[in-house]
Amino acid sequence: MASTTVGRGRPATGPARRRGMLGWFDPRGRRLGGLAFILNRLTGLGLVVYLYLHLMILSLLVQGPNAWDDFVDIALSPPFLALDVFLLTGMLIHGLNGIRVGLVGLGLVASRQKALFIAAMVIAAFVALVGALRIFGGE
Amino acid sequence: MTETVTDARTTRVVVSRRKEGDDHGALRYDTFDVAVGPRTTILDALVAIRRELDPTLTFRHSCFHASCGTCGMRVDGREGLACVTPVPAGDEVTVEPLGNLPVVSDLVVDMDAFYDDFDDAGRPLVRASETIPGAARAEGVDELERYEDCIECGICLSACPVAGSDPRYVGPAALAAAWRVVEEPRGLDPGPVVRLMDDEQAAWRCHLAWECSEACPSGVDPAAAIMRLRRSAVGARAHRLFSFGGNR
Amino acid sequence: MTTDQRPADRPDAGPRNAPVFVFQVISGAALLVLLGLHMVAQHFIVPTGLRFYEDVIAWLRNPVMIAVEVAFLVFVTYHALAGVRAILFDFGFSERTERRITNILWVVGIVTVVYGVALFAAILNAAA
């Protein structure tokens, strides 16, 4: 086997070793199950943030009809409705993938994770689409 | 390897280098231009580099046919056995050691931590369950045997995002080995193994990324083994719960 | 740990740490039902998708709805914080720090539920 040059001290260009606190978040080299895991965590974190946001917003109800109804008017504006679609999609992904995680994760269907993930995502996409049409069509 | 083929090409092999003597093991990448043929594997390329370009390059290898499990490494960021991973098409390929294990030197990782957990499972090397349907046993052969599929390469551990974050996780290989003991106890009581792996740092630590099973070069499917181990663990817990401490 | 053909016989201390995962699945399953109810009751059957004040108060006077919403709050808080815990535990902190995280999350969870229940009471109070 012939060779021509040997380069030395080339700066690091390859992907770094994955050990680390946010190692789970690195999507490089991931396959379907790995992406499902990342997606599940990201949607989960998003929903946690939304949960506390939701609880804070509900406190407007204490301040009486005007405060709440003003908020509802804002919330029914198209940019907010778009956020609702985003939220609904996140919930669907997390919830439907959650069914997969529950079934597979307790060893009930230990070997069908890929098919279940695809099925969950197809359903999620379909319901999100119907939901989006309803949310925007409901005006 | 001296491939006498006409469509030879040259590929730039970028190799992760780390020596204890270099700045406390500072990482650097060296590049080597290597002639490759259609059948040249990453291991062939590394052997050629060591022989012709840099005799100090260190990497693990032994059997050259995906049976010993020593040459697990990461090729362009993905785990594989160098001996059966062809040099990919393209001008450049990056070769790095397995992740989630300490690097000894260059592409060599320290397997001690891997075996510490793995050994706890107590899995025998040879299994009794046979794979060729309908085959009879010859006179004098007590039971047909075959080696366990797992070749202890550490690829699953490297691919695992949880082990990537937390070294306390016992990892897919040890859990798959434990499941083999449950699946085929060969006269032993698998109870202690199930209890050992029914732990937040064992079977329950997995987050179902399934990367281990996807990466396994030997068809072991550790992820499914972990899930089945969980079912056994839940079953054992339920059994203990409903026997009202009778096991104590 | 080096003898042939022997399963692990480390001192058998029994399983450590109740599997949070199982509770996560149980709470997750409950959420599928309760979130479904929540979404239908508060958003889907409402023509605008979001109730105006009077409508909200009218619904909250229904004790069944209160029960559903409180149950939803309990499960969603558990599920959310257990999820956060799983992510935090991947940071590889010391066991002591991890125990502290678990304790803090329990406090956060209880505060969240108390806050939520108090909120319902305050809303009904303000409306009354």
Added chain:
Amino acid sequence: MTTTLPRQPFHVAIVGGGGTGGALAHDLVLRGFRVTLVERGELTSGTTGRHHGLLHSGARYAVKDRESAVECIEEREILRRVCPGTFEENDGLFVAITDEDVAYEPLFFESCLASGIPARRVSREEALRLEPHLNPDLKMAVQVPDATMDAMRMPLRFFASAKAGGAIIRPWTLVTELLIHDRLVSGIRVRDLTNGVEEEIRADLVVNATGPWAEQLAVMAGCDVPIRPSPGVLLAVRGRWCNMVVNRLHPSGDGDIVVPQRGLSVVGTSSWVVEDPDDLGVPEDHVERMYAEGAKMIPAIRTAERRAAWSAARPLIGSRDAESGRELSRTFKCFDHRETDGVEGFVTISGGKGTTLRAMAETTADVICRKVAVEAPCQTREVVTLPHTAYYAS
């Protein structure tokens, strides 16, 4: 003659981390020696690990190489005892496909029995019941106690035991020179490839256990070892096409064996000779021959997916005129270079095969004991080795 080792035990430096070096380290540690073993790469990365994984019954050598055949059947029994749970003990079948094979059978069968190898004639029908994937045109078969080994994990048991007994095992350590003064070898100079540090390892005796590289190392001491590196091509295909080891019932030739290994079937092997065991190559026509010959025994191999093809260099002892390596004996030999070259403190062990690694170690350790006038009997026939995982796990 002394009966115990002196308080400061003799220090033996072994060069070569193959099966022979590992078994020798184990043997010497049991006899009370201090042992340091160095290997330039990973353990078993030279010839040992590339082995097809046959634990020989000896039947393959029974007709033409009785000495090797007897060695094999004896070692097979010892290894089963000291390495329990490490072999697939499914036996082997020698299958006769052609009339020529059938004509060869009586000589083969009688030679097996004469070598102490249990052999049993198996009818065509029974052979097909045992191995449904065999060529249905086979005429008959002979069952012998072949078994399958893991070419890395079996030798690793010896390394694990040696290490537990105090031997220092140093992979990634390259020998750069032999320390030699006035025809006396007093150690080795090595470079630790993991950190680049060079150092001298002083030893009372240096053992050259480098297999096909034996000549290259011996030259450093001005010694001569008649070793011919004789590579062979092996082919691993996907699918486990047999449970037993399947051999062709005829004089040994290319592609005459199929060894099952996990989910693979390994077809071996060809044979030629080279000068440099680092420069083997994998001739594609040899791979083709493995396919063609393997398929004569198990037709499914013809279309099975290729998993890997590789070459391994056997260390054969013999004349430099050897052309294919087939004519050379598969036995081993220990050279005390004081006797062969007038160089003291230097011993070479080479030749042999995976199955005889322990016997090679015993012979070498006996030579060493004689040289240093220590009486310490060999214990490796009885002492059960540690499992391979013990090499790593703490």
